[in-house]
Amino acid sequence: MKRLALFLITACLSAGAMAADVIKAERKEVFGDVTVHYNTFNSTFLTPDIANAAELIRSKNQGVINVTVIKGGKPLMAQVSGTVKDLTSKTVTLTFRQVTEPGAIYYIAQYPVDQQETRTFEIKVQTGDKINTINFNQELFPGQ
Template sequence: MRQLALFLLACCLALPTLGAEAARQNRQEQFGELTVHYNAITSSILQPGIAKAAGLMRSKNLGVLNVAVEKAGKSYAAAISGTVSGPDGKKERLTFTQVTEQGAVSYVTQFQIPQDATYTFDLSIKAAGDTNRLSFDQELFPGDS
């Protein structure tokens, strides 16, 4: 399970961003004392054991969104909700599952990615008594993995 938590955190922090402004290249957003890390990937790149441990399906047509919240450099619990929309503009509601491993908390969800496109994510992050909104775009390529 530790391997899962490390992989999901690495996805949030390490994968490159195409076409995003400089402030978002690290796939993070600051809300006062909270730092929100986020990233979406095609689920077929997950190792089978990691996908199984997180209850995720591996498929070239399913994406995974991972969100982690920190306060003062430490993992922080939050309530995450939101939607994703693709090139057709149709919104899909995202249902997040909390993954906790050795004090590290992250939230994962899966969504459909039927074609190479830029997907728009609109998230609500409730933590530390506040609700913050985060919207970002990310390109996904379902046939690549």
């Protein structure tokens, strides 16, 4: 599983280099002493082995969102939830799954990508009693 975490991080960064207009290499929000890193990309950026290990569907019509919560330089457990909305306001609930490995905790979810369009994401990250919300827009493209 450590290989999976490393690959997901690498996929996010390399995908950003390969498609700068599609994926930003690093996205983060800082809430006091908690930093939330997040990224979204098409699941075809994952190799079949990594997608299988992460229990993700690898398809040109599936996106992946990856969220990591850090406090004091260490991964922090959190409750992560969210939605993704298209231009017609059709909303899909994101079902995040926690993946825990030595030295890493991250949350992954998938969503459909049927056509090229800009989507609005709302991600809620709860640590203790505090809930922080991240809103961002992302132009998405079905994969090859």
